[in-house]
Amino acid sequence: MRSVSVVGIGETKIGRFPDKSLRSLILEAGSKAIDDTGIGREDIGALFMSNFNAQSFSGQGHLGPLTSEVLGLGNIPTIRIEGACASGSLAFRQALSAVASGMYDVVLVGGVEKMSHQSTEAITAGLAGASDMDLEAGLGATFPSIFAMIANRYFHEFGNVREEMAMCAVQNHENALLNPDAQMQKRITVEQVKNGLPIAHPFTIYDCSLVSDGAAFVVLAATDVAKAVSRKRLVEVVGCGQAGDTLTLSSKKSMTTFSATVQAAQQAYAMAGITPSQIDLAEVHDCFTITQIINSEDLGFFAKGAGALAVAEGKTAANGQIPINVSGGLKAKGHPIGATGLSQIYEIVTQLRGDGDARQLKKADIGLTHNIGGTAATCVVSIFRGR
């Protein structure tokens, strides 16, 4: 397998843009990524396009050719990839393997989602399709309620971490204040989180990630090609793992350890030849506050049951032992489903290049992205190293 590097990144601001079309989101983020590379669009060999549910939210399918047309990519092969909230990182992994295998030298990976123009009920129903329609959504389960059940089980097994969950939200909002692309640039307090609008006990509205529109794109190239054209610090993809799990919550061996995360992470660490303690920063899937805590344990940053205390002790803060979600995460940067995995990669590459401006970390040489779909039923973990 050939070494592969990121040569271009681009994203829109994440937010509620009911008047912006899928086309305009794609055009903005895709053009930024291509212009960032120093490679002409005629050198792009294929497009891997991620989208969760434009078919339901906007009636639009066939996102591959739509994107190719908008970006002027001619007759290159395109494919649309879906894996719920992990769609973006799944598309990234497919693109990675296409370059690593030698099939293409340069490929474009994109993700887009547009949902804020729909009612909350329509969005909740559209998202519920990533759970089991018969065994879960059909009896009234929503994603907040599924992860709320995970939180209550976690409390039962490891103690009540309501306070620390709230701190997670506060910290991600704090980080987003320094990210111009973040949707929610608003400081919040632990009390506000705990006393917010109840969604599914123990979650309030502040424990939940945002309803977002946005797009993010990444250009990948064989590292030999990248070296010749890249104008910025080269960011090599040194590890990538993917694992799955059952679709439904009740069928999982454990609700408080996400085995898809554990296994995808093990693969990625082994491929990169590193251990969790060598990671300088991570973007960790935080669809809900408890999700970030559980995943930070399953990624090996903290022992099982110790993830909440780590947040309280500041270990995950921007100046902590392992900064998590310096972008603001899904909670505050936003969660444009199909674009989320690529938006995480955008942040890591930005940091490794030293382009993080006000939020730039002092040490950013090795970064990790972690992205799950549904009830942790699909997981991709990727590791990046600045050269």
Added chain:
Amino acid sequence: MEKRGTIYTHSVVHSGTEAFQNVTPYVLAVVEANRTKRMARVEGHTDMTDITIGMEVTFLKNDENGDPVYTFAKLSS
């Protein structure tokens, strides 16, 4: 079929999907019965703040979709 089960985990849903607007808030749980776990709605709650893991529930009916509904109430049979 075993009529009794225990709550493995649960949540009180305050913001449901469109189809469940008229019964919101409602209790969702993963119920363990016959050594298998299954998601179910649980009815008959008077105080939604005192539901705990391990609490015993009784099978009440299958709803119109064939999904199980349990109750906190003690049924006389």
